[in-house]
Amino acid sequence: MLSYSFLLDQLPDPNELHRAVAEVFKVPPANVHVGKLYEDAGGPPATVSCTYIDLDGGEFLWRVDIGADDTVTGPTDVQTAAALARRFGVRALLDTPDSDEWWRLVTADEDRxxxxxxxxLDGDRYVLTGKTRT
Structure with a gap:
């Protein structure tokens, strides 16, 4: 079972996001559910589920959670974020297991x-400092 969570600076149109998730995970669109977390009834059982929630301030205003059942051997979280970044021109921020301060920024052109x-961050707002690391 796949389960990813990352932040986006902009939320793509949910209908376009639905199509993109189906393509990225290579499943029929009818097997994909996209909806707002806590406000969405969930619909029929889905092979891939993508929920989003708006955050309160910061540069990355949307958290996106993607889960897939055991029948899906989809891309990694970074590959998924990169595919969405390329398609929609958004920036994605993924946590790293090593540090609260250092996160992985994925855009259409880079990964750093x-x-x-x-x-x-203590206020659940995600703001970049301008420092980078390779």
Whole structure:
């Protein structure tokens, strides 16, 4: 079972996001569910589920959670974020297991480690400091 969570600076149109998730995970669109977390009834059982929630402030205003059942051998979280970044021109921020400060920034053109402001992070806001690491 796949389960990913990452942040986006902009939320694509949900209908376009639905099509993109189906393509990225190579499943029929009828087997994909996309909806707002906590406000969506979930619909019929889906092979891939993509939920999103708006966050309160910061540069990355949307958390996206994607889960897939055991029949899906989909891309990694970074590959998924990169595919969405290329398709929609968004920036994706993924946590790293090593540090609260250093996160992985994925855009249409790059993939690098960036620092987030820890004071902002304490308030659940994701703001980049401008520091990068290779």
């Amino acid at each position: 480690l960036v620092a987030v402001d820890l004071d902002e």
